[in-house]
Amino acid sequence: MSRRRRNVCKGENLLKFLVHKLNLLSLEIGDKMIKNKISKRQNNKNGYWFVLPYGIVFTIFILVPVLMAVVLSFTNFNAIQFPSWVGFLNYITVLTNDEIFMQYVLPNTIVYSLIVGVGGYLLSFVLAWALCNLTKWFRTVFAMILYAPSMMAGVAMTVVWKVIFSGDQLGLLNSWLISLGVITDPIIWLVDKRFLLPIVIIIGLWSSMGIGFLSLIAGILNTDESLYEAGAIDGIKNRFQEMIYITVPGMKPQMLFAAVMAIVNAFQAGVHYVLLTGNPSPNYASQLIVNHIEDYGFLRYEMGYAAAVSVVLLLIVQVFSKVSNRLFGEKDE
């Protein structure tokens, strides 16, 4: 009896087993069919068609100009005559003979990019982290206020700061400082070489909470909540440790994106200040590398030389991005 039952069981089991196998097989076949259909697409030429429109515009207006800048940087070009080949002369001049560059532009750019790039980046991380500890309503409102200045680049920004740093006693800052007794006579802020670079740096920090900042907020909010619970059990004692050991490692990609944005921002910013300080700025006090390029390219028409400075700028930016890649890049790729 028991043996018979076992046999029945065996038969049943066998049947179940077979059905199971059959199921698996059919799944596998289905899978293969799908895979076949897709593997035909292993090198789908349509991909090129989809990329083509973007690719054309990208090539004409970004790639070709960069390559042209590289070629022009080896020439002497005044925009009227055909460029003449001068080899490395422009680069040698940048490094050895351009007093304005070495004395003002380079130091200004380094100071500016350290404070606004690195400092602004740290600031935006701390702020993003603080905002993430608040409820949604506060977070949204604060984030919008902090982000708003970065949308003001250009005309609006110029007006705002021109009014505040206005050189007469009707200027907001001057009147405040006078009423506080810090100064007795109004300071002509936007001409005084002592204040130009600090002013430009303040404006830079003010407008540095851009899209990278939003990315950081999203990154922090994205962190898996169970990690925090696990961390608390594993002996994390405070918010600061939580940030260092859990939040930051989990959001490296966003950290990298924000870093790249901060770098671009720091090196591109000079353009906006021209409206405020003029180009060249008084005594070159707030002259940044992009201003130097415009100065030589469009005011002195030494376009070959300006192109060499451009190439130097693009290289500096690439170096910085490599550094941030080292810091935040995922190792396994």
Added chain:
Amino acid sequence: MAYKGHTINPQKFEKSQIKIILIILPLVIFMAMPLVYIFNHAFKPMEELFAFPPIFFVKNPTMDNFTFLMKITSMAGIPMSRYVFNSIIVTVITIFLSLLFTTCAAFALSKIKFKAKKILMSINQAAIMFVATAVLIPRYLVISFGGMIDSYAGHILPLVALPVALFLVKQFTDQVPDSLMEAAYIDGATDFQVYLKIVLPMIKPAIATASILVFQSVWNNLETSNYFMNDDSMKTLTFYMNSFVTENNTVAGQGVAAAAALIMFVPNLVLFVILQKNVMNTMAHSGIK
């Protein structure tokens, strides 16, 4: 008491948050102050603009500065409506082309398998760091060789390819589930149909974000008007407002300049506030891996 952990994105307001608010509030006020000031300035009547000591908030708001701005422009050779028209045309076409090209490319780079994919993606990634001013001269040469000086194309085409936008849209497209697309392919859909019917509806937040970015880069752009346009009637509102602002830095001019600044800034703000949710949604996928 043991540390509880898990303070990110709290659902309820707690006392510990007051501390954080108090710490960042001064900074938020500092950031907001210039904005608030310019909003107030734009509505100040003449006597408040000249008031000594200067006043921060407007007491008797008027539209004087805005009407004055209109008056000046109507006296100039080219009416302001022309600049507004140029700006709108340029902005709308650029955004449309940019979104079309960007989503197409993002779809291919994310979902279609083809050989050059990886290299194309890394080129675009390097170009995120592209500093447009650095190549202004060659860009000018390209545009003048192409006969695009004094044409809308000279405004539009240089700004269509925005590497950051492509990057963000591509990252967002990555998380559209493959199974959905496979089902469509098995039903015999073409790549284009999958792009149009499945991918596009699913990446709306990324499209919204890209449109904000493109809008900002076009609407605030001075470069194309300054360097690629000789004919004044082809320049944009930004250019006009800017030349107006730089020419009128008297106290009387400041109120009008503030009005001009508001006209330039408010569209940015409105667009961002409307699309703000989409932006945060997109930024969650913004990481560079």
